[in-house]
Amino acid sequence: MLSWARNSAVYRLERQMMTEKQLFDAITRKARQKFEDISQQQLKAVAEFAVKFAYDLNALNDADYAQLSTQSAVRSGKSKRAIAQRLSAKGIDRETAAVALEETDDLFAAVVFARKRAFGPFRRGELNDKRKAKELSAFARNGFGFEIGRKVFEMSSEQAESVLRKDAFT
Structure with a gap:
């Protein structure tokens, strides 16, 4: 299960940048589908392992995600308020979002x-x-x-x- 979680995390992060919450949710969802008799504790452990593995690879960074997402959203005409809501929905905490939004116009x-x-x-x-x-x-x-x-x-x-x-x- 853990090797599947590690491979799944690598696969997802190779395709797109994700937040910690997004990766955790994706691994949990797929593990529930793949392993029929998996318990809630095992689901949580597998997802936490995948997130830790991604952090160890430096493939997961919520601050960088927030900064890049904010810059892209401003260039496409999104307000600070709309960007903050979207970052919150993606699992970015308020402080990280505030730092990313500091220099937006x-x-x-x-x-x-x-x-x-x-x-x-x-x-x-x-x-x-x-x-x-x-x-x-x-x-x-x-x-x-x-x-x-x-x-x-x-x-x-x-x-x-x-x-x-x-x-x-x-």
Whole structure:
């Protein structure tokens, strides 16, 4: 069982970066399927062994996962709030998530979001009350505060491009 756990951990971590919780859950789920008469204690022991093995190989690092995931999410237009929720769902603790989110720029992410959705300075059509409400509520639904949403909404296209030219992590 332990050699299966070790091989399974290597296989999973070769394919994608995972958090400790994700690896633990994946090994537990697969062990339950593979070994029919396995007890809860054995499941936990096998999963803990796989996680320890991954740490010993330096293949598992929640801080690095949080940092890379945060950078990717900001570049794709996700707010700090949305990123924090996603990291929490992946099993990253609050302190690690806070460190990863320290240097993010919600304004940059909001401008990226606006560009993706053709809002604010990237709007192609005319602005009416319905469109204005739609755009501002989309910012709020995606975790951006009212002030940031309004700021991006009122930007000129030159201001928005200038924000995009800046690096999100400086």
